[in-house]
Amino acid sequence: MNNIVTRFAPSPTGYLHIGGLRTALFNYLYARANGGKFLLRIEDTDLARNSTDAKDAIIQAFDWVGMDYDGEVVYQSQRFSLYTEYVEKLLKAGKAYYCYMQKEELEEKRKEAEANGQVWQYDRRYRDFNGTPPEGVKPVVRIKAPLEGEIVFKDGVKGEMRISAKELDDFIIARSDGTPTYNFVVAIDDALMGVTDVIRGDDHLSNTPKQIVVYEALGFEVPRFFHVPMILSPQGKKLSKRDGAMSVMEYKDLGYLPQALLNFLVRLGWSYGDQEIFSMQEMLEFFDPSNLNSAPSSYNAEKLLWLNAHYLNMLNTESLNVILPFYGTNVPNQEVQEILYPEIKERSKTLVEFVEILKKCLNPVESFDQKLHQKVKNDENIHFFKEFLVYLNALKKPLKTPQEVESEIAAFADFQGLKAKSLFMPLRYAMLGSSGGVGIAPLIAALGIEATKERILKALESLQDIGKEEKSF
Secondary structure: OOOOEEEEOOOOOOOOEHHHHHHHHHHHHHHHHOOOEEEEEEOOOOOOOOOHHHHHHHHHHHHHHOOOOOOOOEEHHHOHHHHHHHHHHHHHOOOEEEEOOOHHHHHHHHHHHHHOOOOOOOOOOOOOOOOOOOOOOOOEEEEOOOOOOEEEEEEOOOEEEEEEHHHOOOOEEEOOOOOEOHHHHHHHHHHHOOOOEEEEEHHHHHHHHHHHHHHHHHOOOOOEEEEEOOEEOOOOOEOOHHHOOOEHHHHHHOOOOHHHHHHHHHOOOEOOOOOOOOOHHHHHHHOOHHHEOOOOEEOOHHHHHHHHHHHHHHOOHHHHHHHHHHHOOOOOOHHHHHHHHHHHHHOOOOHHHHHHHHHHHHOOOOOOOHHHHHHHOOHHHHHHHHHHHHHHHHOOOOOOOHHHHHHHHHHHHHHHOOOHHHHHHHHHHHHHOOOOOOOHHHHHHHHOHHHHHHHHHHHHHHHOOOOOOHHHO
């Protein structure tokens, strides 16, 4: 099946959202898995609404998730002369015609039909017009849609579709200013780019009969269609930004990994047994558009977080170090990487969380949690901090591993006649300023004795007024 050619064709009137990325992913997997071509086309014929930033964001999103495309990006705005040629071709062949009906009259007829409870359709009054064109009217160009019979096509998701010709009017293919319309240029571009399979959202289903009319009028081969149900909110409604309908690059900003987002999206509308986690290689191996679901999928934020935590935990140190500067933190020293990265990964679901915990570990404590302060503030802990500072000063060797730290804490506790467990809450207060976070032994091992002493001294200061003699530590 190496003759398969798919495409993704977004409109740059807004940023690329996850529904669009899912569509792109399905097309990408089908083409790549079969040795075919995957093309990218920017449908920017709506010159008034186009956004350069949105165009750039589409390319950035593809780069971020690692989906490559074949050849150069095709921009419809650079192909207007081509579309004009095909409009002229249809006019000369008698398959399209100029329509001089003005907007005001069209609107009046539409309102009149609605008032009578009827579905309005253009009445084809200029379909076979041979008279003198009205003066001062810039005509649109309409295609001659079939007057009888059915338009039939097999949809790879929804099965056989049959649309009565009576449901179609002679739709506009070129506006009065000469600019072509969506359904006209899509059909032309798909045909000229050799697209064999069109996988897209089922919000395009109503466009398909019109595009088939264009295909057949121009003698082009009709591609195979797969119309995928939309992604819905957990409540079964249209996905809103609150539910997750953000731009793709916003997911990056929030700390999601591209492999997690792609894994999440591939399962929204497609399945392979009960498997939930798919590498890109597995997606390429198993994906088949004939297995796309005919029922809508629901966005599940918790599942995305679960997947992201899985892929974050799998990231090696080198990959993390490349990513961290994007989230506003410097790469720490090797001891921190080796000791704290595994600890922090286990406690993080996103890269933003990872960086927050890392910064909390590495930055000096600015303030202490008041609830924990009340629990820790007693004479026993004040005595413990003073004695532990003396103990650390007396150590003749660095503590390089969490095991060494735990061993020394246990030795100190035994010497003081305490249980080692009783020391971890005050140590957490001193090292992090709050409950939760990474293990105390790994943190002390990563920071070293001097930084540990500084934090304990600051904690001691927060629990009592300390004289100059105490600060000599």
